[in-house]
Amino acid sequence: MLEKNYNPKDFEENIYAKWENNGDFIPDMREDKEAFAIVIPPPNVTGVLHMGHALDNTLQDILIRYNRMLGKKVLWQPGTDHAGIATQMVVERNLAQEGLTRHDLGREKFIDRVWEWKKYSGGTICKQLRRLGASCDWSRERFTMDEGLSHAVRKIFVSLYKDGLIYKAKKLVNWDPKLETAVSDLEVVQKETVGKMYYYKYPLEDNPNEFIHIATTRPETMFGDTAVAVSKENPRLAHLIGKNCILPIVNRVIPIVGDEHADPEKGTGAVKITPAHDFNDFEVGKRHNLPMINILNPDATLNENTPFAGMTTQEARVKTIEKLTELGLMEKIEDHPMVIPYGDRSGVVIEPYMTDQWFVDAPKLAVEARRAVKDGEMQFIPAVYEKTYFEWMNNIQPWCISRQLWWGHQMPIWYGPDKHIFCEETEEQAQIEADKYYGHRVELVRETDVLDTWFSSGLWAFSTLGWPDNDKYLQTFYPTSVLVTAFDIIFFWVARMMMMSMYMMKKVPFKKCYIHGLVRDEQGRKMSKSKGNTVDPMETIEKYGADALRFFMASSETQGRDINLSDSRIQGYRNFATKLWNAARFCEMNKCYEAENFNISDAKLEINKWIIAKANEATQAVSESLNSYRFSESANAVYQFVWGTFCDWYIELTKPIFYGDNAADIEETRAVAAWVLDRILVILHPFMPFITTELWNNLTKRSHKLINMTWPTDIKVDAQDTQEIDWAIDFISAVRSLRAAMNLPAGAKLHAYVKGNVQDLQTIARQNKLICTLARLEELAPLADKEVSKDMVQTVCREATILIPLKGVVDFAAERERLNKELETLNKNLEGYARKLNNESFVAKAPAKVVEEEKRRQSEALENKAKVEEALARIANF
């Protein structure tokens, strides 16, 4: 017996535990079936589930469950990411509460602390994914710092290094002064601010009374200036090229060079060149062979190359301006809108900084990654994201992969005493190579830098499947079928996976990449902790159940658009689950699952054939839309079928049968109702796995688990019979509408008569009881023209006319108004049809089918118009 009320909390977690304990998520590797695999975008190991995860993983789970039901061998590969910077920051923050820094602990002890923290908080997000219903194969859970995955990292690193695709270089990189590490371009966010533009001047060397005028937003960097640039095309300043000027305060002589970087229109037309602290200046410096003077310490305080060693840039800026003012060189200060780079994790201003770093030759790796998409080996859905991908790939820069952090994969690089580099998978191997190289034993020192987190996640599609071992899973599931992720990590992750996979596997990591949008708050604002508008998916699940949240995500997911969270909609889908629950109770109460064995294709009753046909249609709609990744359409198709067709009509139509006394009809209807409900449970299962399973298990004893049920195929049904019920439904709706329009008392039992064609009259004869019950009619009978009396109001159902005598009950003025309104609509429509059909080119050029349809509508409207006019004439005198 089902509980009276739908209460998801009672069963969701138990059901999940059973699935997992029974190994229902583990692919059956024995069977030779088509493979379908998804690798999960690994969440940060210490993270917690947010709405974005809920969306992303709901979509994946729908695809996984759907394909499992299609009979494929299905793997959803789960795991977590060590998230270098993010995790290290959290642990450092924890340490700070104890008054410690990582340096107090030392590298080894600190890393121990991180592992401890991982152990403590690492399970959270995976538990939450379970709560959502994600049917991942947890027995294969991986972590990017696992030994296996670390091995993959070392192996591919060595390979890239030996192929010359990883190199060390002293370059200007984005430096995070808080974390004291390099970061990649992608980890820098540009923020608009109103800063200041400082105008001052440098005296010329050959005539200290002449000056060159400079404008800058960062005066304190002048100590790193090694030139001033002006454009050769600049008529006012070009004559200065080749001269020298004197850098004030430190009185260093620097040249004035001609360079196109100096835009005559901007600032003063002359630019101070600080090659070690500005990306543009760095390029200028290279072109003119300028010295690079580093003026910053790793924490972004000024160093001993400046007069203000130890000061922050802000302090030094004030001092510099003071000094320049004293020297009479300061000219003016203006407000200036500009963008300043911040570290997306640390939130501090990023400094371009000269250091030794390691780079991946991304431009080279991009070639194959680009080609694979161009050739359709990997397809973006929706396809527009291809453009974003190509845009980035075409302008890709070398990828800085070294991080001066402690938490991460330490690079497999060892240095000899003369700094010779040995890149091997293990220390032993490096030692062997070193022995060979030096001819005697030397002490090797390992590179302390670790790798960018995205380096290991870039391997995720194959490292999790067992690579570098030629594992059975790798053979079976690689390339994976589809990657589901948000657009904001196309560059971070999708592009890197493409590059790494094409390089190492010579195959794409996934054949398709489904990109979805962000989940925003109800007002469409981005959710963020600082704004305080985040909604915890766990609270939503607690309140409405995981199925309701999942269904919301599915039905809201339309390609290329963000989703605004909506509590009322989620509540609506909880109501939907309740509705289904109650429909199941109806079936239970009517002993539908106790019916004798019955072959569904033997159904005789029209309503039963009708619902079977509708179930076919719904199933097809769901399959087709899921096959083309149209999630909202598929969800809406089930929703519409369950509520609008099964509950609103079929259940109502079965009542006259269940409450009647025809045993054979009852038996057939029981069997069909149970069959339809089963069908619903199957096609709804990918979207709402919990309630469907709970009902599946409780309605009757089952030989198969719902999760493994085969996706249904069509059952042949006579189209004639289904059309008959469609007509009857229109008829019932027409009577109901008339009742409401005429304000008839609900209890009034009416008599109704019909004028129509043979088929219509047959239908009212055959479905008489059914129509009378649902339309609440006392009597329903055919009527000859001469029997039409003056007190009848009328309405139409397709080509049939429905007449209802209302002796004195009706307000004829209201009825006249109603009929006139209808006449107006008909006339408007007729005008439209005439316009089209009188148009010769329409008749000539439009497809015959369209023209025919237009003619049919016209004649139907004409008939209806005549009927309405007739009715108006009839009541004219009341």
Place this chain on the structure above:
RNA sequence: GGGCGCUUAGCUCAGCUGGAAGAGCAUCUCGUUUACACCGAGAGGGUCGGGAGUUCGAACCUCUCAGCGCCCACCA
């Protein structure tokens, strides 16, 4: 500066290859009946941002104007 989107009912949004404008929520009216009030029946509400064009036919294609948003680049 370069690129990409969006603008449809009061609100949030569907509308796949051009062929009579849809859903959910909200609103209004009514509610006999044990599957369900987390419900049922019925109704109102849109010149599909403005303009021009292509077409027999445009929410959909082209151009243009206006508004909104996102991504990338940019510290003179």
